[in-house]
Amino acid sequence: MKRILVTGGAGFIGSHLCKKLLDEGNEVIALDNFFTGNKRNIIELLDNPYFELVRHDVTMPYFAEVDEVYNLACPASPVHYQYNAIKTVKTSVMGAINMLGLAKRVNAKILQASTSEVYGDPEIHPQPESYRGNVNPLGARSCYDEGKRVAETLFVNYQRQNKVKIKIARIFNTYGPNMHPDDGRVVSNFIVQALRNKDITIYGDGSQTRSFQYIDDLIYGFDRLMNYTPDDFYGPVNIGNPEEFTIIELAGLITELTGSKSKLVFLPLPEDDPLQRKPDISLAKEVLKWQPSVSPREGLIKTIEYFDKLLKEYF
Numbered sequence: 001m002k003r004i005l006v007t008g009g010a011g012f013i014g015s016h017l018c019k020k021l022l023d024e025g026n027e028v029i030a031l032d033n034f035f036t037g038n039k040r041n042i043i044e045l046l047d048n049p050y051f052e053l054v055r056h057d058v059t060m061p062y063f064a065e066v067d068e069v070y071n072l073a074c075p076a077s078p079v080h081y082q083y084n085a086i087k088t089v090k091t092s093v094m095g096a097i098n099m100l101g102l103a104k105r106v107n108a109k110i111l112q113a114s115t116s117e118v119y120g121d122p123e124i125h126p127q128p129e130s131y132r133g134n135v136n137p138l139g140a141r142s143c144y145d146e147g148k149r150v151a152e153t154l155f156v157n158y159q160r161q162n163k164v165k166i167k168i169a170r171i172f173n174t175y176g177p178n179m180h181p182d183d184g185r186v187v188s189n190f191i192v193q194a195l196r197n198k199d200i201t202i203y204g205d206g207s208q209t210r211s212f213q214y215i216d217d218l219i220y221g222f223d224r225l226m227n228y229t230p231d232d233f234y235g236p237v238n239i240g241n242p243e244e245f246t247i248i249e250l251a252g253l254i255t256e257l258t259g260s261k262s263k264l265v266f267l268p269l270p271e272d273d274p275l276q277r278k279p280d281i282s283l284a285k286e287v288l289k290w291q292p293s294v295s296p297r298e299g300l301i302k303t304i305e306y307f308d309k310l311l312k313e314y315f
């Protein structure tokens with residue numbers, strides 16, 4: 001049995017990860033400040049004696065004897081990470097420093113939830129890990145993009161200087177149950193709008209693309225990366241589903257699967273919204289023997305079922 005710290009453990013991805021780690025027989029500490037996370041996501045874990053929930057902000061040091069750390073704490077939706085841009089930078093940078101310091105002290109292995117946003121608005125398509133990116137350091141997204149880039153810099157330098165065992169996952173757009181209905185990201189927005197027969201809000205003309213990965217595939221990818229031996233393979237490695245959709249196509253698929261009467265409305269495109277995004281997952285396939293297995297249709301059906309139930313019960 002390992003003792004594992006999951007920062008951001010009450011969030012969308014963190015809650016799935018905590019559940020999976022507990023199911024495998026580990027002891028789990030979920031640390032969260034509940035900015036975008038929610039106790040409801042982990043309510044069924046609270047009775048488990050091997051689960052501990054700690055209200056804590058990663059910008060402050062935290063001490064615990066652990067074997068592994070998954071550093072997920074950071075708002076991920078553009079609406080939420082832009083709400084307090086300075087705080088977002090602090091969360092990424094000071095959070096990384098604090099968690100790397102902890103990992104160094106207790107000799108724990110630590111995985112960073114990095115992001116496809118390190119590639120910015122990419123000029124290379126699809127994006128391999130070797131692509132250095134096209135990020136506007138001054139734009140509305142920079143608090144998140146640059147924060148995550150500095151976090152990667154901190155991780156590799158703790159590895160080089162202090163021999164900390166690191167892992168860096170560059171996560172592409174991921175969706176599934178436990179996203180908050182007001183999260184603001186496209187999949188949850190469209191599903192909630194479709195289920196309520198409200199207008200579906202397309203930003204720009206909807207020709208921009210994203211590649212959507214179902215949560216179970218990501219959690220399996222984390223497992224492959226964290227437990228891959230030898231430990232000296234740390235990535236960064238893209239974890240995403242290469243099936244690419246325009247935002248209009250996504251809206252069409254969600255409308256079809258929900259049988260919704262919603263109409264499309266077109267709103268202004270947010271600043272610096274990347275035009276295209278699709279992971280090159282050759283490295284994950286070759287080294288980790290990982291690739292996604294849940295089709296977008298299958299993943300969306302499960303996510304729609306979740307939101308349908310949630311909206312009836314709570315909202």
Ligand code: NAD
Nearest residue numbers: 008011012013033034035036037057058073074076173174
């Ligand atoms: P989320 O917003 O649901 O979860 C983030 C969690 O971190 C929340 O529980 C929030 O309360 C917590 N948190 C935020 N700031 C904190 C702080 N200062 N101290 C402690 N806790 C804090 O988002 P998610 O989709 O679950 O994302 C989790 C991680 O994965 C993030 O680091 C995000 O950048 C990364 N990621 C996610 C995606 C995706 O598509 N979901 C893509 C790329 C990267």
Ligand code: UDP
Nearest residue numbers: 078184185186187189201202203208247273
């Ligand atoms: N988007 C949209 N309508 C919405 C929410 C998002 O058209 O209600 C678009 C957004 O402009 C972007 C894409 O969907 O082009 C993905 O947005 P999201 O916020 O999910 O994540 P991003 O990949 O941009 O960080």
